[in-house]
Amino acid sequence: MSELRPVTPLSILSKKLSELKDLGSKMGLEGELSKLIEECCALAQPLDQYLAEHSTKASPALIALEKHTNALDWEAAFQKGATSIRLEKEMLSGALEGQLLQMLVALTGTKRILEIGSFTSYASLAMAEALPEEGTLIACEYDPFAADFAQQQLANTPVGKKVKIQVGEALATLSALQKEGYSFDFVFLDADKENYLTYYQTILEAELLKVGGLLCVDNTLYMGQVYGAGEQTKNGAAIEAFNKAVKADPNVQKVILPIRDGLTLIRRIA
Ligand SMILES: C[S@@+](CC[C@H](N)C(=O)[O-])C[C@H]1O[C@@H](n2cnc3c(N)ncnc32)[C@H](O)[C@@H]1O
16 A cells, blocks of 8 residues: 655655755765754654554544545546546545544534535544434535445444435535525535635525534645645645635634644634
């Protein structure tokens, strides 16, 4: 199984520090500069592993789901037309974020969850595990192959029945949910980055998130591109615009957590 590509500010920084260290060795670097590089590596590189090792472990069902997702060759699936869009195993949110989402669901006493962009349903399953018996989660997923894969994984779990996957464009699903009068305590946004602002506006304007409810938004640091690291892509620019709009919105309280690729917690206060 191939290694995961670095897709977070910390993992990208760690990789660059390794390159810097190698370059220093090749150049015969010694003394203060070499010691400084060693100290930077020691600060950054073990952090992800430390966080994982000192947080609650994922359930066996979540571990199995991650293993199956990583075992699939997503690029081959795309090339032969099985998936409708290019997907990759790095999209899966993972153990640390899964634990945080579970904790937030439990602390807020959430009963109704909406997830936008569910891929193989790692976060759906993590959050469903923290829901009470009567709790439900609606997951919006564009790609039928990913949705089918997720459905098979969920079927093997004790809480899978709480999750309902809606296949198709999330905006169409949101519009249908609004018409049916749905309202959620908790929303997790993790779909196409270019539409983040539209999703945000829709969720609030259509009253899909209750006042007092929590919206968690993934990838809000976008590999550091939002604060000027690396070359900015279309997605990076969209997330930067999204962050600016949320910052300016007086109707929400917000905090960006530097966990993984950035997770913004947004509480609707008006
Ligand atoms: C980063 S992944 C989601 C990861 C997932 N939340 C997890 O915890 O593992 C993004 C997902 O959004 C889906 N997606 C992209 N555009 C979408 C759209 N317009 N409507 C619904 N889903 C979409 C992709 O197919 C992909 O599966």
